[in-house]
Amino acid sequence: MTQNQNLLEQYGPREAMEYDVVIVGGGPAGLSAGIRLKQLAAERGQEVSVCVLEKGGEVGAHILSGAVMDPIAINELFPNWKEMGAPLNVPVSEDRFLFLTETKARKTPGWMLPACFQNHGNYVISLGNVTRWLGQQAEALGVEIFPGFPAAEILYNDDGSVKGVATGNMGVDREGNPTDAFQLGMELHAKYTLFAEGSRGHLGKQLMAKYDLNAGRDPQAYGIGIKELWEIDPKMHQPGLVIHTAGWPLDNSTYGGSFLYHLENNQVAVGYVVGLAYENPYISPYEEFQRYKTHPEIRKFFEGGRRISYGARAITAGGLQSLPKLVFPGGALVGCDAGFLNASRIKGSHAAIKTGMLAAEAAFDALGAGRQHDELAAYPAAFEKSWLHEELHKARNFKPFMGLGLMSGTLMVGIDQVLFKGRAPWTMHHKRADHEYLRPASDFKPIAYPKPDGKLTFDRLSSVFISNTNHGEDQPVHLTLKDASVPTRINLPTYAGPEQRYCPAGVYEYVKSDEGQDRLQINAQNCVHCKTCDIKDPTQNIVWVTPEGGGGPNYPNM
Numbered sequence: 001m002t003q004n005q006n007l008l009e010q011y012g013p014r015e016a017m018e019y020d021v022v023i024v025g026g027g028p029a030g031l032s033a034g035i036r037l038k039q040l041a042a043e044r045g046q047e048v049s050v051c052v053l054e055k056g057g058e059v060g061a062h063i064l065s066g067a068v069m070d071p072i073a074i075n076e077l078f079p080n081w082k083e084m085g086a087p088l089n090v091p092v093s094e095d096r097f098l099f100l101t102e103t104k105a106r107k108t109p110g111w112m113l114p115a116c117f118q119n120h121g122n123y124v125i126s127l128g129n130v131t132r133w134l135g136q137q138a139e140a141l142g143v144e145i146f147p148g149f150p151a152a153e154i155l156y157n158d159d160g161s162v163k164g165v166a167t168g169n170m171g172v173d174r175e176g177n178p179t180d181a182f183q184l185g186m187e188l189h190a191k192y193t194l195f196a197e198g199s200r201g202h203l204g205k206q207l208m209a210k211y212d213l214n215a216g217r218d219p220q221a222y223g224i225g226i227k228e229l230w231e232i233d234p235k236m237h238q239p240g241l242v243i244h245t246a247g248w249p250l251d252n253s254t255y256g257g258s259f260l261y262h263l264e265n266n267q268v269a270v271g272y273v274v275g276l277a278y279e280n281p282y283i284s285p286y287e288e289f290q291r292y293k294t295h296p297e298i299r300k301f302f303e304g305g306r307r308i309s310y311g312a313r314a315i316t317a318g319g320l321q322s323l324p325k326l327v328f329p330g331g332a333l334v335g336c337d338a339g340f341l342n343a344s345r346i347k348g349s350h351a352a353i354k355t356g357m358l359a360a361e362a363a364f365d366a367l368g369a370g371r372q373h374d375e376l377a378a379y380p381a382a383f384e385k386s387w388l389h390e391e392l393h394k395a396r397n398f399k400p401f402m403g404l405g406l407m408s409g410t411l412m413v414g415i416d417q418v419l420f421k422g423r424a425p426w427t428m429h430h431k432r433a434d435h436e437y438l439r440p441a442s443d444f445k446p447i448a449y450p451k452p453d454g455k456l457t458f459d460r461l462s463s464v465f466i467s468n469t470n471h472g473e474d475q476p477v478h479l480t481l482k483d484a485s486v487p488t489r490i491n492l493p494t495y496a497g498p499e500q501r502y503c504p505a506g507v508y509e510y511v512k513s514d515e516g517q518d519r520l521q522i523n524a525q526n527c528v529h530c531k532t533c534d535i536k537d538p539t540q541n542i543v544w545v546t547p548e549g550g551g552g553p554n555y556p557n558m
Contacts, residue, residue, distance in 0.1 A: 004153075007169060007178065014166060014187045019049045019144075021363055022164050022190035024151040024203060026054030027063055028127070028349050029335025030196030031134040031143075032077055032356035033363075038141035040364045048367060050143045051188060053167065055150030057550040059135035062198075062529060064227060064311040064558045065127035066259050066269060066346060068092060068119050068242055072387070073353035078137070087129045090264050092119040093240030098297065100247040105297035114417035116344040116395060119242050124261045124269075126557045127349055148550035154203055155187060161373040162330030164189040165203070168546055173474050191372035192363045193331040196356065199316040200531035201337040202546055213324035213333075218430040220339055221318035221399055223256070224532045226289045226504050227271035228463075229557060232305035237266045244346070245298075249291040252406045254278045255399075256285075258292055259346065260301065267308070267557070268301060273315065273346075276434040276502075276536050277403060280444045284501035285532075286312075287449040290457040294450075302456055310463040311555050312504040312530040317343040320389075320396040321429055326380045330373040332359045342391060344398035344417070351388055358382045394422025400430055438538045441496035460506040464526050468554035469505070471547055477524045478547035479507065479533060486541040487520035495538055502536045504528070528553045 008014070021037055023030040034050045041048040056062035071088060074081050081088070097108040097117055139145055152168035165188055171181030195204050199222065208214050243260040250256045255275030262268050272289035293299055316322075316339035323340070326333050334340075334355040341348030362379035366372070383389055397416045402409035416424050452458045471478075481487070491497055492510060497520075499508035505526045510518050529552045534544040 004169065007184065011178070011182070011184045014184050016187040016189055017051070019051045019188060019190045020367055021048065021050050021192050021194065022188045023050065023052045023194045023196060024165055025196035025198060025201070025337070026052050026056070026059045026131070026135060026145060026147065027196060027198055027335065027352065028131055028134060029337070029352035029356040030194065031059070031131065031138050032353040033194050033196065033334060033360040034138045034143035035077060035134065035141060036357045036360035037364055038138070038143055040361065042141070046368065048364065052138065052143055052145045053149050053151045053165070053188070054145060054147040055546060055549065056147060056552065057554055058147050059145060060128040060132040061147070061554045062552055063128040063131045064225070064313045064555055065349060066227070066261055066271060067125050067127040067349060068261060068347060069123050069125045069127070069130070070345075070347055070350040071121070071123060073350040073357070077353055077357060084137070086133050088123040088125055090124040090240050090262070092122045092124060092242050093238065094242065095119050096241070096243045098243065098245045100245050100295055100297070102248050103296065105245070105295070112418070114414065115421070116398070116417060117244065124240055124242065124263050126263065128555050128558045130349070150546035150549055151203060152185060152546045154206060155189070157330070157373060160329060162193050162328065163373070164193055168549060170548060172476060172548070174476055176476055191367060192376065194334055194359050194363070195331060195337050196334045197337045199314045199336040200534055202544060204333055204337040207328060207331070207333070208324050211325070211328040213328065215325070217324055218318060218321040219433040220316060220322045221430050222276045222434050222535045223273045223315045223317050224276060224285050224312060224502070224504065224530060225271055225273045225315050226286055226312045227269060227310070227558065228307055229309040230268050230270060230302060230305045230307050231266055232268055232301055233303070234266050236301050237268070238262050239264055246406060246410070248295065249288050250274070254280070254283065255402050255409075256288070260298065275317070275402070276314070276532065277437040279437050279439045281438055281441050281495040281498040282444055282447045282501065284447070284449060286460060286504040290452060291449065293456055299456060307458070307466070309556055309558055310467050311553055311558050312528050312532070314531040314535055315348070316341055317399050318430055319343060319399050320392045321427065326383065327375045327377060329375055332362070332376050332379055334359045340388070340392070342395050344395040344413075354386065354388045355383065358386065397424065397426070397428045400428030435536055435538050435540060438495060438498065438536070440494050460504065461526070464505050464528065467528055468556070469526060469528050469552060470554070471525045471527065471551040473525060475548045475551070477522055478545050479522050479524050479527060480543045480545055482541050482543065486539050488518050490539055492518055498536070498538065499533060499542075502532050504530060504532065508533070
């Protein structure tokens with residue numbers, strides 16, 4: 001019997017609340033689903049009860065993205081979003097794509113830029129602020145939103161369909177024992193449950209396994225995106241300027257690249273994405289990002305500036321071939337929980353909004369027909385007829401091609417996107433999961449990264465500090481190990497302890513015990529919920545689970 005089952009035996013049963021639709025995750029996908037459900041109910045004079053659970057302390061607290069937003073989906077959700085005050089204030093004014101060597105930058109001529117890198121008509125945004133705005137619209141329409149309440153468990157009916165979810169227990173100490181502040185989690189039952197947890201969703205992963213949703217699909221591909229928000233010298237600020245780079249500091253065989261977006265108020269968002277299929281266990285995505293900022297073409301933007309915030313998040317980048325089956329009895333996957341991001345455009349917010357809307361429309365029609373707990377087959381059918389499916393079909397070869405290396409990948413993407421405009425007669429495939437690409441440390445030499453200067457480049461702990469990350473020190477560690485012996489038995493001797501490098505928050509470190517033995521120390525209080533460890537751990541021994549409600553980062557304007 002698990003600790004949670006013991007607590008249920010002692011303190012149960014849990015209080016339960018009934019809804020027509022429960023939505024797990026208060027990001028763009030989940031909120032758009034709730035909004036669309038309420039819009040349809042108002043249009044047709046029907047009552048639909050909708051609840052959104054959000055693990056962050058407030059709506060938008062855990063949202064991190066570049067971001068340049070294509071308004072195509074928000075145009076459909078709120079045609080008058082400008083009059084309503086949606087925070088899309090900075091239209092893209094210029095696109096630059098640079099190939100970097102260590103000291104030089106080569107700009108790609110505009111006529112050579114594939115359509116996926118052209119952003120005319122798009123907006124440089126803070127996705128966190130757009131999400132907060134969506135939350136306000138959802139609440140105004142009658143959606144019940146519960147921030148600080150992570151969905152920790154899937155509930156099932158006797159027939160195997162999803163019944164709803166349960167929130168995590170509160171007031172439990174590190175050993176899982178109840179404290180004086182203990183509160184049993186709550187059950188939320190629904191006719192349909194939509195899962196919108198973002199990339200590598202904790203419950204979405206369980207649903208994929210239970211219902212075999214990945215059968216016949218390519219393995220999913222991920223990246224880690226690391227981002228800083230800066231206030232820069234007004235002389236260097238150009239609202240709407242969008243810069244992407246490829247090349248240095250990564251080697252030719254490692255997929256990755258940067259973004260630098262000029263927002264309003266002299267602020268810029270700068271970040272780096274590293275594909276998690278990299279082979280060299282000595283690579284540190286965080287250190288590569290810090291090194292990137294020292295390039296002469298990049299550092300000029302930050303001289304005299306001030307870093308405001310920091311964060312990191314995994315992105316789901318496999319594309320159309322890696323999409324799981326979207327529906328199962330009693331629910332559906334939407335947004336990045338399924339993997340709708342368009343890696344070629346470095347955009348996913350429009351896809352999240354659209355899939356939230358499509359799933360909501362399918363659920364609304366099912367409720368109107370008196371159905372519940374069955375498969376919402378109308379949702380994937382509508383997706384396949386949508387502009388989003390067409391967009392992702394055109395982009396389907398981008399990520400597999402870029403896995404060939406920078407030069408070969410760039411050439412093939414150019415042929416695929418410029419010559420064939422995404423309609424080539426071939427489809428490339430992902431062969432292995434990201435963690436399977438990591439090779440033994442004995443195949444490589446350690447990478448000597450420069451020390452941070454505290455002005456342009458920074459260490460991880462000072463970065464975590466400005467992410468406003470917080471977890472109760474006495475709560476259970478939410479970064480769990482299937483087998484506690486694996487880190488020192490396999491990961492350290494074979495892969496030189498890659499956890500120390502792929503984590504962007506200093507969560508994992510190998511330390512010596514009093515007896516001189518190595519052990520893995522997990523500093524869970526530093527975790528920014530990026531999920532990279534859950535993805536890249538070579539033995540898949542690390543499992544990220546939901547911490548106590550409200551824990552994690554609290555991103556402002558990210």
